């Protein structure tokens with residue numbers, strides 16, 4: 001098998017999982033029989049708590065590894081072996097838990113620059129070039145947080161901090177944005193702005209991989225949804241078909257109703 005990455009071949013998917021199984025404490029917590037993500041495709045991964053969404057994302061970002069098989073269970077742009085630096089350059093990640101991981105006093109600019117090194121700040125031995133500072137400024141401007149650059153990250157509101165984390169994910173100008181529950185903890189205004197940002201980024205050509213519990217986060221640009229349940233793919237297909245009251249009720253195992261308005265979906269509990 002040719003394991004050299006091929007960025008020029010448009011027929012090569014960005015990502016392929018085949019019989020990918022992740023085991024923890026002796027038991028499988030995620031088993032994906034087959035999954036393909038094409039370049040510039042937007043998807044939403046939905047599922048109840050504990051269904052395996054974070055593990056699925058970590059398979060994509062190469063933070064967890066599946067059980068070894070002779071046929072590789074994960075291919076990145078057709079390649080089995082890929083450098084972590086290459087993955088980090090291609091994929092920007094935003095997770096609602098990142099903010100909690102910042103325990104020291106770090107400036108907003110340093111948090112954004114950290115995206116260039118795959119860290120949440122700038123370590124003393126990192127060499128920050130003028131170009132890097134310009135990259136950080138561009139990413140901050142894109143998210144409208146450039147005025148916050150000197151501020152201590154710990155002094156920001158949750159909404160401001162989330163936009164800074166988006167800027168951090170964008171600093172490398174990645175092809176793909178993996179957004180792990182990007183609206184968690186935000187008020188309605190914060191959610192609105194994050195959903196609008198997701199729309200702009202998708203329209204600018206970024207591939208969006210969104211993980212969420214809520215159909216409300218599924219922006220109109222996302223056409224495909226992957227539903228996870230108990231560590232397996234429950235369904236994978238068109239949003240219009242799968243975001244139905246019947247399928248959501250079966251996924252979450254409580255009576256739910258889906259409403260659709262102007263390209264957005266919302267979930268209502270039936271009491």
Ligand SMILES: Nc1ncnc2c1ncn2[C@@H]1O[C@H](COP(=O)(O)OP(=O)(O)OP(=O)(O)O)[C@@H](O)[C@H]1O
Nearest residue numbers: 024025029047048049050051052053054055056231
């Ligand atoms: N180290 C571990 N040992 C045992 N079980 C684990 C371990 N890590 C994760 N799990 C289990 O794997 C399952 C999937 O976890 P994961 O965090 O991927 O789910 P999730 O869908 O992201 O959940 P949530 O929506 O609550 O964030 C859960 O049942 C979890 O308890």
